[in-house]
Amino acid sequence: MSDNDKPIPPVEGSVRKHVYDGIEEFNKRLPNWWLFTLYITIAFSIGYWFYYAQSGLPLSDGEKVELEIARIQTAKLTTDLVIDDASLWAMSENTALVVAGRETYDSLCAACHLTSLKGKSESPVAIGPDLTDDEWVHGGEPLALYKVVDEGVLAKGMPPWGPTLGVQKTAEVVAYVLSFHDAP
Numbered sequence: 581m582s583d584n585d586k587p588i589p590p591v592e593g594s595v596r597k598h599v600y601d602g603i604e605e606f607n608k609r610l611p612n613w614w615l616f617t618l619y620i621t622i623a624f625s626i627g628y629w630f631y632y633a634q635s636g637l638p639l640s641d642g643e644k645v646e647l648e649i650a651r652i653q654t655a656k657l658t659t660d661l662v663i664d665d666a667s668l669w670a671m672s673e674n675t676a677l678v679v680a681g682r683e684t685y686d687s688l689c690a691a692c693h694l695t696s697l698k699g700k701s702e703s704p705v706a707i708g709p710d711l712t713d714d715e716w717v718h719g720g721e722p723l724a725l726y727k728v729v730d731e732g733v734l735a736k737g738m739p740p741w742g743p744t745l746g747v748q749k750t751a752e753v754v755a756y757v758l759s760f761h762d763a764p
């Protein structure tokens with residue numbers, strides 16, 4: 581006796597009204613495990629939608645990419661650090677390095693150049709010149725600024741910072757000053 585010859589067991593429940601190609605369909609309730617799975621996915625989708633689309637808590641993909649690019653740029657600029665005009669301008673556009681430079685500036689330079697960087701032009705008490713205008717005693721190119729900060733101008737009261745700060749921190753503080761200016 582083949583499978584086809586077995587008697588079809590009786591099915592409980594009514595038959596639905598439509599017929600297709602002679603096929604009829606029982607009106608059966610969906611099994612509980614199936615309904616349960618459906619309700620769970622609906623509840624999950626609401627939580628998911630709220631967390632990702634409404635709450636503003638997780639970083640968007642775009643923000644993650646930007647963070648990663650900034651991290652790579654910072655790493656690139658600080659490994660095998662090259663001190664030339666182009667790389668100092670590039671550092672002045674990198675938020676992480678400029679923030680680091682500002683910390684150094686506020687603790688070591690603000691006494692003479694003021695936290696506003698405006699120095700003498702803001703207050704007669706300040707002895708350092710304005711670092712935000714375009715008038716420079718020693719030239720406004722990034723390398724010229726680096727040289728003054730690194731070696732100082734002792735006779736005029738500007739201490740040399742290179743020996744205390746080292747290359748990386750000197751470059752950062754110059755990048756901070758440059759961030760007040762527009763790259764050519």
Ligand code: HEC
Pocket residue numbers: 684685688689690691692693707708709711715716717718719725728729733736737738739741753754757
């Ligand atoms: C003790 C006071 C003093 C401190 C602290 C000081 N400076 Fe100066 N700075 C001066 C003076 C004075 C000059 C002007 C030098 C000159 O006329 O040759 C100057 C000049 C400069 C110049 C060149 C400006 C130009 O017009 O060419 C830069 C750049 C500069 N300082 C940056 C810094 C940075 C960055 C720091 C902190 C790491 C710093 N200075 C800390 C007093 C100071």
